[in-house]
Amino acid sequence: MKNKGIKGINTAGLIGYIISVLLSIAVIATMVITGIGTAGAIAIADKEIKVNMSTAIDISSTGDFLGTLNKFMKVGEVENLEDIITEDGKTVKVDDSDLSEVSAYKTENGFLVNAKTNEKVFTIKNIIVNLVATFIFLLTVEIAVHFLASLMKALRKCETPFCESVIKSMSRFAISLIPAVFMNMVCGGMWSSLFSGSGFAMTVNLGSVLLVAVIFLLIAVFKYGALLQQESDETL
Numbered sequence: 001m002k003n004k005g006i007k008g009i010n011t012a013g014l015i016g017y018i019i020s021v022l023l024s025i026a027v028i029a030t031m032v033i034t035g036i037g038t039a040g041a042i043a044i045a046d047k048e049i050k051v052n053m054s055t056a057i058d059i060s061s062t063g064d065f066l067g068t069l070n071k072f073m074k075v076g077e078v079e080n081l082e083d084i085i086t087e088d089g090k091t092v093k094v095d096d097s098d099l100s101e102v103s104a105y106k107t108e109n110g111f112l113v114n115a116k117t118n119e120k121v122f123t124i125k126n127i128i129v130n131l132v133a134t135f136i137f138l139l140t141v142e143i144a145v146h147f148l149a150s151l152m153k154a155l156r157k158c159e160t161p162f163c164e165s166v167i168k169s170m171s172r173f174a175i176s177l178i179p180a181v182f183m184n185m186v187c188g189g190m191w192s193s194l195f196s197g198s199g200f201a202m203t204v205n206l207g208s209v210l211l212v213a214v215i216f217l218l219i220a221v222f223k224y225g226a227l228l229q230q231e232s233d234e235t236l
Contacts, residue, residue, distance in 0.1 A: 006159065013155030020149035027145055031138045038131040041124050049122040056114050122194065130190050137183035144180045147173040162226040167219065174215040181208040 105112045151169040158166050189202035 009158065009161055010156050013152045013158070016152035017149055017156055020145055020152050024142060024145045024149065027138055027142045031135060031142065034131055034135045034138060038128060038135065041128045041131060045124050045128060047124045049124070049127075050119055054114065054116045056112060120195075126194055130187070130194055133183070133187050133190055137180070137187045140176075140180040140183050144173065144176040147176045160229065162222055162229050164226070167222050167226060170215070170219050170222065174212060174219060177208075177212050177215065181205065181212060184208065 101116050103114045105114075147169065151166070151173050154163075154165045154169040155161070185202050185205055185208075188205075189200050192203075193200045
């Protein structure tokens with residue numbers, strides 16, 4: 001008869017298995033949507049997308065807010081921010097990689113700032129490349145989720161968490177996380193590069209790397225636990 005601890009592990013495995021199946025369905029659905037989007041993009045691969053954005057910021061303040069702000073920032077050739085805060089508003093061209101012009105209006109308790117971005121041009125071919133990379137990333141996630149489901153299934157049926165099936169499933173899951181984490185960082189860098197217009201720069205996600213490292217550490221602990229259990233069984 002199973003003790004309460006093993007029953008708890010089996011129950012956790014069952015819940016984890018159900019969650020893994022639902023997660024797998026969600027990932028597959030996202031892959032289908034990404035695939036459809038990629039196919040649509042391929043159909044118009046020779047086109048470009050041009051984007052201009054504008055934003056408004058309503059600032060209310062007390063005290064000499066502009067005087068303080070003027071010490072830390074500069075808009076175009078304007079030396080004093082008060083010069084662009086007029087009753088009717090004044091548009092100022094700025095030399096900035098993101099903004100093209102800024103205008104400001106006085107309000108009752110502060111001022112309203114309108115900003116317009118420079119035109120950004122996105123080529124469909126670059127978007128296709130990013131979508132393909134995203135599809136590959138989702139594929140690696142689906143593989144990792146598959147091994148996660150196998151691990152949960154092993155926990156659902158195990159008599160002890162130190163059994164061979166649990167340790168093997170955990171090892172496969174940990175290994176499957178490596179390409180998923182790597183592709184996540186690659187895709188993040190690719191999409192960031194596309195929207196910023198800068199060169200590709202991959203940022204290391206320390207949280208994901210640490211998660212993989214912790215799982216491999218747990219595998220070592222479980223292997224040692226299995227060894228101790230085997231020695232105990234042989235002694236008995």
